[in-house]
Amino acid sequence: xxxxxxxxxxxxxxxxxxxxxxxxxxxxxxxxxxxxxxxxxxxxxxxxxxxxxxxxxxxxxxxxxxxxxxxxxxxxxxxxxxxxxxxxxxxxxxxxxxxxxxxxxxxxxxxxxxxxxxxxxxxxxxxxxxxxxxxxxxxxxxxxxxxxxxxxxxxxxxxxxxxxxxxxxxxxxxxxxxxxxxxxxxxxxxxxxxxxxxxxxxxxxxxxxxxxxxxxxxxxxxxxxxxxxxxxxxxxxxxxxxxxxxxxxxxxxxxxxxxxxxxxxxxxxxxxxxxxxxxxxxxxxxxxxxxxxxxxxxxxxxxxxxxxxxxxxxxxxxxxxxxxxxxxxxxxxxxxxxxxxxxxxxxxxxxxxxxxxxxxxxxxxxxxxxxxxxxxxxxxxxxxxxxxxxxxxxxxxxxxxxxxxxxxxxxxxxxxxxxxxxxxxxxxxxxxxxxxxxxxxxxxxxxxxxxxxxxxxxxx
Amino acid sequence: xxxxxxxxxxxxxxxxxxxxxxxxxxxxxxxxxxxxxxxxxxxxxxxxxxxxxxxxxxxxxxxxxxxxxxxxxxxxxxxxxxxxxxxxxxxxxxxxxxxxxxxxxxxxxxxxxxxxxxxxxxxxxxxxxxxxxxxxxxxxxxxxxxxxxxxxxxxxxxxxxxxxxxxxxxxxxxxxxxxxxxxxxxxxxxxxxxxxxxxxxxxxxxxxxxxxxxxxxxxxxxxxxxxxxxxxxxxxxxxxxxxxxxxxxxxxxxxxxxxxxxxxxxxxxxxxxxxxxxxxxxxxxxxxxxxxxxxxxxxxxxxxxxxxxxxxxxxxxxxxxxxxxxxxxxxxxxxxxxxxxxxxxxxxxxxxxxxxxxxxxxxxxxxxxxxxxxxxxxxxxxxxxxxxxxxxxxxxxxxxxxxxxxxxxxxxxxxxxxxxxxxxxxxxxxxxxxxxxxxxxxxxxxxxxxxxxxxxxxxx
Numbered sequence: 001x002x003x004x005x006x007x008x009x010x011x012x013x014x015x016x017x018x019x020x021x022x023x024x025x026x027x028x029x030x031x032x033x034x035x036x037x038x039x040x041x042x043x044x045x046x047x048x049x050x051x052x053x054x055x056x057x058x059x060x061x062x063x064x065x066x067x068x069x070x071x072x073x074x075x076x077x078x079x080x081x082x083x084x085x086x087x088x089x090x091x092x093x094x095x096x097x098x099x100x101x102x103x104x105x106x107x108x109x110x111x112x113x114x115x116x117x118x119x120x121x122x123x124x125x126x127x128x129x130x131x132x133x134x135x136x137x138x139x140x141x142x143x144x145x146x147x148x149x150x151x152x153x154x155x156x157x158x159x160x161x162x163x164x165x166x167x168x169x170x171x172x173x174x175x176x177x178x179x180x181x182x183x184x185x186x187x188x189x190x191x192x193x194x195x196x197x198x199x200x201x202x203x204x205x206x207x208x209x210x211x212x213x214x215x216x217x218x219x220x221x222x223x224x225x226x227x228x229x230x231x232x233x234x235x236x237x238x239x240x241x242x243x244x245x246x247x248x249x250x251x252x253x254x255x256x257x258x259x260x261x262x263x264x265x266x267x268x269x270x271x272x273x274x275x276x277x278x279x280x281x282x283x284x285x286x287x288x289x290x291x292x293x294x295x296x297x298x299x300x301x302x303x304x305x306x307x308x309x310x311x312x313x314x315x316x317x318x319x320x321x322x323x324x325x326x327x328x329x330x331x332x333x334x335x336x337x338x339x340x341x342x343x344x345x346x347x348x349x350x351x352x353x354x355x356x357x358x359x360x361x362x363x364x365x366x367x368x369x370x371x372x373x374x375x376x377x378x379x380x381x382x383x384x385x386x387x388x389x390x391x392x393x394x395x396x397x398x399x400x401x402x403x404x405x406x407x408x409x410x411x412x413x414x415x416x417x418x419x420x421x422x423x424x425x426x427x428x429x430x431x432x433x434x435x436x437x438x439x440x441x442x443x444x445x446x447x448x449x450x451x452x453x454x455x456x457x458x459x460x
Numbered sequence: 461x462x463x464x465x466x467x468x469x470x471x472x473x474x475x476x477x478x479x480x481x482x483x484x485x486x487x488x489x490x491x492x493x494x495x496x497x498x499x500x501x502x503x504x505x506x507x508x509x510x511x512x513x514x515x516x517x518x519x520x521x522x523x524x525x526x527x528x529x530x531x532x533x534x535x536x537x538x539x540x541x542x543x544x545x546x547x548x549x550x551x552x553x554x555x556x557x558x559x560x561x562x563x564x565x566x567x568x569x570x571x572x573x574x575x576x577x578x579x580x581x582x583x584x585x586x587x588x589x590x591x592x593x594x595x596x597x598x599x600x601x602x603x604x605x606x607x608x609x610x611x612x613x614x615x616x617x618x619x620x621x622x623x624x625x626x627x628x629x630x631x632x633x634x635x636x637x638x639x640x641x642x643x644x645x646x647x648x649x650x651x652x653x654x655x656x657x658x659x660x661x662x663x664x665x666x667x668x669x670x671x672x673x674x675x676x677x678x679x680x681x682x683x684x685x686x687x688x689x690x691x692x693x694x695x696x697x698x699x700x701x702x703x704x705x706x707x708x709x710x711x712x713x714x715x716x717x718x719x720x721x722x723x724x725x726x727x728x729x730x731x732x733x734x735x736x737x738x739x740x741x742x743x744x745x746x747x748x749x750x751x752x753x754x755x756x757x758x759x760x761x762x763x764x765x766x767x768x769x770x771x772x773x774x775x776x777x778x779x780x781x782x783x784x785x786x787x788x789x790x791x792x793x794x795x796x797x798x799x800x801x802x803x804x805x806x807x808x809x810x811x812x813x814x815x816x817x818x819x820x821x822x823x824x825x826x827x828x829x830x831x832x833x834x835x836x837x838x839x840x841x842x843x844x845x846x847x848x849x850x851x852x853x854x855x856x857x858x859x860x861x862x863x864x865x866x867x868x869x870x871x872x873x874x875x876x877x878x879x880x881x882x883x884x885x886x887x888x889x890x891x892x893x894x895x896x897x898x899x900x901x902x903x904x905x906x907x908x909x910x911x912x913x914x915x916x917x918x919x920x
Contacts, residue, residue: 376641
């Protein structure tokens with residue numbers, strides 16, 4: 001460690017924002033398994049994908065070889081609105097914990113969408129515009145991804161149609177209003193605007209909707225309207241590619257001060273934040289240039305890595321999307337309603353799944369009351385109210401720092417603080433009121449999800 | 461203008477954060493009029509004030525002469541958590557408007573309290589702790605100030621008791637939960653915890669509360685509990701002193717690139733943001749070293765500067781606080797319920813009132829639908845959802861930039877973007893739904909407020 005005093009917040013200068021994304025797949029010996037056409041069981045072709053996704057994004061999705069993708073100038077300009085994001089030395093947290101560990105976090109919440117999702121939304125909207133499309137469709141649950149996409153579409157002057165799970169549309173009006181302020185049309189799902197929506201409404205008149213249904217509606221509108229494509233905020237290879245900007249910036253900032261992390265921690269839902277944060281570090285590890293402990297943290301109520309199966313599965317509960325080989329709880333698995341902490345996806349990025357399968361990273365599951373306890377400790381000393389998702393990483397970082405306190409080791413810990421909790425205050429209220437509970441699915445609960453795994457050639 | 465390309469965001473380094481606040485009063489020839497004891501009509505003494513405020517803050521409140529107050533190291537450390545705040549060159553807004561004007565804004569919303577209020581909360585909480593007090597009390601309406609104070613008290617380990625106007629407590633639970641997460645106790649006002657609260661509840665059993673009542677409760681608890689003092693988030697001289705950090709940072713960042721603003725614009729409610737932003741620039745103007753056009757922007761529905769009287773008045777609607785000489789609409793004036801844009805205070809900082817009276821600044825009033833139109837334009841191109849209060853400054857900045865477009869003048873405009881609108885989405889919803897209306901008080905409405913002005917010696 002140099003004698004230089006490391007600032008509380010390390011900001012790179014504008015011309016140090018990465019100008020190329022890093023494609024982790026290029027350095028993987030075992031490439032992630034290809035997406036399969038659910039009808040044929042065969043790898044999805046570029047042609048099949050191009051009806052749903054933009055052409056450039058299809059190329060990025062399928063490219064396991066190119067290590068660096070130059071970031072188009074227009075996206076670099078967009079990034080300059082909110083990047084570089086700060087890398088923060090958590091001096092106050094270290095002092096509070098009394099740990100000899102050195103804790104850093106990369107904070108992606110300093111933009112109006114409130115999270116890292118904007119990094120990929122900007123890219124996906126730009127390529128849609130570049131292709132001459134009129135607009136894009138997507139689904140959103142609580143609204144984080146929808147907000148990010150609305151902002152990007154507004155900037156590139158692209159129509160944005162968001163299907164928002166009806167219960168969130170009604171109970172969480174604030175994100176909806178942010179999207180509307182950015183000019184997006186927001187439709188509660190299921191709706192009467194699609195065949196699939198009408199069918200579901202006829203069968204279940206009182207339904208409050210689901211993410212699976214919203215995906216189905218968004219895809220239907222995209223494929224049946226000329227000039228529209230569907231976009232997705234996590235899981236996909238292209239999304240991890242865009243999110244590599246997080247890790248590249250974090251590494252550049254650490255390199256500037258000669259700091260090398262021992263442990264890198266990220267929360268894991270679909271994997272976009274974790275995959276982005278670890279990208280350049282994992283690259284070094286894959287090439288044998290450096291070693292890092294890399295820890296994925298997931299909720300005990302939705303434990304894809306720690307209790308899931310590595311198998312081909314649908315990405316959506318509606319079973320209309322391609323099959324991906326990933327750690328999964330089964331597309332029919334739905335976390336208990338008392339789970340307030342996000343990260344609800346039943347599966348996981350195929351890239352991260354392969355890396356985990358090959359032993360390049362660890363995973364652990366944590367219970368939500370302990371996550372909110374960590375969030376509260378963090379908020380009070382670091383002055384940032386974290387998103388529940390991000391707080392999974394905080395929990396693991398605190399645990400590792402407290403281990404250092406026991407052993408006296410001065411380890412350097414880097415974690416991803418993906419976003420702010422301004423739109424998650426109902427969950428904080430539960431925690432403040434002492435009414436928050438934990439849930440761990442039983443083996444029987446998981447067996448039901450696994451029973452729905454599709455039969456495809458080569459499936460274990 | 462130098463050839464250097466100015467970045468989108470100018471971040472000072474950590475060691476460039478100001479280490480002293482600037483006391484604008486030191487350079488004023490006509491000092492702001494002293495606060496008066498409402499009982500005696502005589503200037504309030506330090507002894508009288510010290511039962512309500514901390515000793516150091518009383519000193520700062522009364523000191524018209526000391527130009528610079530060193531910022532204690534503990535407050536500098538707190539500032540490092542979220543400062544320096546970015547000075548942003550609004551390239552995207554300039555392009556959208558097609559103006560030759562160069563627009564800069566100082567963004568104070570990148571902290572969990574969401575606004576500049578934290579700058580003074582940190583100082584006030586620190587001095588209370590320093591004096592060995594147990595805690596502080598305050599009132600809050602929508603919750604911006606209460607949130608900031610909760611964060612500061614949590615950091616300095618000080619008890620924080622917030623009386624929150626009952627209707628906001630019930631209808632705006634999110635800010636309440638942020639305060640609770642930071643360990644504050646939040647009581648809906650009127651409450652049964654104070655004599656004044658009980659009295660009001662007995663007289664008006666169904667009341668939803670008012671800021672005036674909440675102030676009365678907070679002051680009562682402070683003066684009747686040993687080890688407690690009352691703190692206030694705007695209007696006072698001490699608050700403007702602390703907020704000078706905004707202007708000092710903005711000026712340092714501009715100086716770094718050799719940029720000199722022609723026009724400086726800030727929204728004005730109680731005056732803390734505007735007073736802080738303009739401080740060092742106004743200092744130069746008062747000393748005859750430079751000239752700037754300085755514009756205060758207020759809502760047409762609460763037009764203290766543009767239609768108020770320069771007179772002694774109560775600072776609270778409950779008429780228990782000292783009298784201040786300021787531009788006021790009368791302490792009984794309450795903006796129409798359809799006013800959603802904040803800046804509801806009937807009066808104005810005595811410092812700014814004196815400067816306005818002496819011709820050192822301009823003021824203009826704008827209607828709220830035009831303010832939200834400006835907010836939407838700004839949000840879509842600059843990627844930040846602004847607070848309604850801040851959007852008053854945006855509206856005026858856009859208007860000035862459009863004048864430059866007409867005349868071809870390349871003026872440099874600096875405005876204060878005081879905070880984010882994440883907790884103001886009910887107002888945005890009104891705007892998005894097209895149900896927002898404007899309100900301009902009639903002369904008769906104003907006459908009612910003026911009729912309540914107190915009789916004191918020297919009052920016009």
